[in-house]
Amino acid sequence: MHHKTKTIAAAALIALGVAGTAGAQTVMKISYSTAINSHYGVGSVAFCDEVEKGTQGRYKCQQFPNAALGGEREMIEAVQLGTQDLVNASTGALGNFVPEVKIVDIPFLFRDYEHARKVMDGPFGQDLLKKMTAKGLVGLAWTENGFRHMTNNKRPIVQASDASGLKIRTMENKVHLEGYKSFGILPTPMAWPEVFTALQQGTVDGQENPIPVILSAKLSQVQKHLSLTKHVYSPAVLIVSPNIWSKLSDSDKAIFQEAAKKGAEAQRKKVNDDERNGLAELRKDGVQIVENVNSESFRKAVAPAYANFAKEFGADKIAAIQAVK
């Protein structure tokens, strides 16, 4: 082959090689507690689709639903260590890594979904995301778990006194533990992957979770009573590992952030759908539902704990959140 042609051929191969490298694909592991068709799965898949599209396939995800990579605490720790790339998790365990986040777990802090979403997407919530960076977690956007309600196998819960003495599984969350104790329950912190079996075996009488989790985890198979206590709003967050984030160009960072917003929108829409359709489905599965819970009795019961929450987080911060219209 003529020398010149050889040079051109070599240059072409190098270019291809470079192009090949430039086309290299990073497959990111993303995990969450519930099924791929749950609110977490819908939000995570929407995020990943947007990232893959926006980076022309340079970044894509491998989904790990159903707590395949462990409970939320384990998943968050793995992202912090870089052994996992992304996690879509509730703030249940997050306060153990970023203490400032615990304020959002105060019972009856948020009035409704509109209020909660406005606070989390506003200055307060965005500032909390920034606070995660110093703890080796890059919070991309607030997704959503939903308002939590109590389920149990013993009796209908209409007012706080009905919950007294029940052994209820809780997340590993100090604010929940303190708040729920004031309801008179015996709170039992436990990682999510152990909950279904614990309910089945009667190790605990009940648990508390949003309708989307109760539905997707098929808790109707192991829980007889659901009471719409709506005792706390459970935010969730899409977190990426600094290992991934630090290697992204500014334009790819912007693509990840835009994709996270789209994922959060999709997740919240699925929560809305589950809130609208879930009760009928659970009734069909045999769950006895108490809709007219005496919420005042729970608010009264938790009031004394607010003094401690105010000491820990600042009464002004709590008031500022509640003042958001």
Ligand code: EAX
């Ligand atoms: O985030 O552990 C829990 O009860 C959470 O709500 C669940 O992992 C979904």
